[in-house]
Amino acid sequence: MSRLMHVSSGPYAPPVPASELTAVSADGARLHVEVHGPDGAPAVVLSHGWSCSTAFWAAQVRDLAADHRVIAYDQRGHGRSPAHPVCSADALADDLEAVLAATLAPGEKAVLVGHSMGGMTLMAAAGRARFREHAGAVLLCSTGSSRLVAESLVVPMRAGRARTWLTGKILGSRAPLGPVTPLARRILKYATMGPGSAPGMVEACARIVHACPRKVRYAWSHVLDTLDLDHHVRELSVPTAVVAGTADRMTPVVHARALVAALPHCVGSTELPGLGHMTPVEAPELVITRIRELVSAHIGIQRIQRFQQREGA
16 A cells, blocks of 8 residues: 555665756756766666656666666656646657756767657657767667557457547546555556566556656646657657567557658567566566667777776776
8 A cells, every 4th residue: 555656675676876966958847867877888868658757767777787877867747857837749858858968978879768658758859959969779668659549459449439539538537546556456467567477567567657646647648649759750860679568558569560660770679479568677688688789789889898998997
């Protein structure tokens, strides 16, 4: 019955950041930012999804921070970032630009990783000058660019207007999620995770999602309902890899396949059999491996080697 914002022990407990700061977006929204890992290491920026927080990336942060500078931030209204009256795809892009400006040196390249709405954030920002300045490569996890409600499989009905209407009502509900109970865990697992998800994974996700304020969850559900970033996908010209679970009900694998077909520079697609929407939690090692591959290939192996030599000196 606890209202903890995340689990406090185990592999999904968020590590303590090396530093914290506040980035200020174009409209004044304040964003909580955490920085992990050593200065001078190759940079990775993590953007979480709807109703989540920086805690969602605990497994990736713990591994990557050994030899990367890992930057994670709370989307506006989520985690430790205060709510703001403006909720839109443009606001997501503004916020990402503010985080990049606050944490990266001019011209510094990073691998940008987005899950669900975090992936949509990267798509929304694809044409922005600051994104192009700093994006060395991108990893999109369990995300889509349009028709999110129409394609959702959360409601087990035949596709059509009735399913779309009912799905919109469920995902856009104003009802509070309440405490994390056994029933709440079962509902969350059905909607967002694969059937084989371990109890620890479900618990970690439930704590994070249930901590999201009801008004914030509701406001962003309406943005996602009408989201159309198809044009922005075609502007995402940096090397981009895609990861998706075949049992994802929130953003079914049809979205990943559409992204792969539309991306100008797709450098890999991974479909994970039986996994759901929460791929960074359900398959942490795979996501970590993809991030490391993108860093090595597109940030520069020479820079990584120089950093390793400096640390070993």
